[in-house]
Amino acid sequence: MTRATTAPADRTRARRPSESIVADLLEAAAVEFAAHGFAGASTRRIAQRAGAHQPQINYHFTSKEQLWRATVDHLFTLMDAALPALDRPGPLGHAFVDLLHAFIRFSAEHPELDRIINLEATVPSARLEWLVATHLTPRFEVVAAGWRQLRSEGVGADLTAGEVWELITSFGAMHFANAPMLSLLGIHEGDGRSEAEAHAERVLAVLLPTATGRAPAP
Amino acid sequence: MTRATTAPADRTRARRPSESIVADLLEAAAVEFAAHGFAGASTRRIAQRAGAHQPQINYHFTSKEQLWRATVDHLFTLMDAALPALDRPGPLGHAFVDLLHAFIRFSAEHPELDRIINLEATVPSARLEWLVATHLTPRFEVVAAGWRQLRSEGVGADLTAGEVWELITSFGAMHFANAPMLSLLGIHEGDGRSEAEAHAERVLAVLLPTATGRAPAP
DNA sequence: GTCTATACCGAGATAGAC
DNA sequence: GTCTATCTCGGTATAGAC
CATH class of the missing domain: 1.10.357 (Tetracycline Repressor; domain 2)
Structure with a gap:
């Protein structure tokens, strides 16, 4: 899968079309924070799980702490809807x-x-x-x-x-x-x-x- | 307190008489592991809380993982006694x-x-x-x-x-x-x-x- | 057994080309 | 907005003097 262009396909991770990165990061962060806690979770692993690069977390959420809060907000929004x-x-x-x-x-x-x-x-x-x-x-x-x-x-x-x-x-x-x-x-x-x-x-x-x-x- | 010898008193931590270090490390580890999880806890902080130096953990327990298991064993021993x-x-x-x-x-x-x-x-x-x-x-x-x-x-x-x-x-x-x-x-x-x-x-x-x-x- | 020094690694965050 | 390179810091573990 992952697109068959002429470019080398063995990239660390296929480039993302930039649409749902924020949503994907939130979902990945929920899994990682839930599994390892705030201190134990790593932004590198979160980014990797979301198919993104680690600095994108700081770009979209400023800091790990802000990402954590956005993740909690997101999960409560899901819960309220349910x-x-x-x-x-x-x-x-x-x-x-x-x-x-x-x-x-x-x-x-x-x-x-x-x-x-x-x-x-x-x-x-x-x-x-x-x-x-x-x-x-x-x-x-x-x-x-x-x-x-x-x-x-x-x-x-x-x-x-x-x-x-x-x-x-x-x-x-x-x-x-x-x-x-x-x-x-x-x-x-x-x-x-x-x-x-x-x-x-x-x-x-x-x-x-x-x-x-x-x-x-x- | 901490003994008034001629040696500089502003040591990082007073030298321990080497008696109850293991017990102190177990107690400190319980607090830190409980507060931050295995990944989030740090052996530096555990040693500091116990009034010991970080390498003493590896000396007495080989690794952080072994320290964790010894801590759990210790707490269950306390529980069984109660x-x-x-x-x-x-x-x-x-x-x-x-x-x-x-x-x-x-x-x-x-x-x-x-x-x-x-x-x-x-x-x-x-x-x-x-x-x-x-x-x-x-x-x-x-x-x-x-x-x-x-x-x-x-x-x-x-x-x-x-x-x-x-x-x-x-x-x-x-x-x-x-x-x-x-x-x-x-x-x-x-x-x-x-x-x-x-x-x-x-x-x-x-x-x-x-x-x-x-x-x-x- | 204790302590200092340090090797080595992975963490979060930032700079700057694209 | 994305991605590479890199800075700095703190982590675990080890070597070796005492």
């Missing part, structure tokens, strides 16, 4: 169930976001502060308000909003973020779409044990 | 409750181990294979056998052994491993010893909702 709103018309419980299913499904398809968040979560840093203030806090507020409303209606397990958030982001997302380890352990049935739905039901069995016709599997 | 056995005399349910309390308490006191595991869990590697085969699989087998026994006695929520393992290691341990993020989010009340007990009760409320006089808080 999640339904919580304040739509109809029963809040149904909206909550749908939101959780969509979140788990997204975590299965894009484990990179949860991995990146977990990699930053353990040590204070400017990146973590930015991540929490920019992306996590606003979303937590929405979920927390929804959960408190549900609880005031007598629905849901006896858990605080914070505990619900922790349960969803740890137990819910870790199943896919840590898939390589769980696979070696013999847990993790397979990455099929049905696996995401099954896992969402597991989480819901804990959060909404008796609500809206939902019950623990027999 | 956990009660599951097959002691008496009701298995009680032993299970005690084990979980001790595990959560250890996770609160030594969040480094869970952090190191999570940092490796997301990408296949020789280190991950070693970690799972050497340390995780044997312990998982014990917990899984205990859980299946409990279930056969009609005790415990309707969860597989794998799901119980995931719940404990993610929701149970993440509360302390990700404390910096949760603190910025406004979750996480404080690191007190009572916080560990409270969190263990939360996990048990999910795992053993109705067993042995245990019930969800009113």
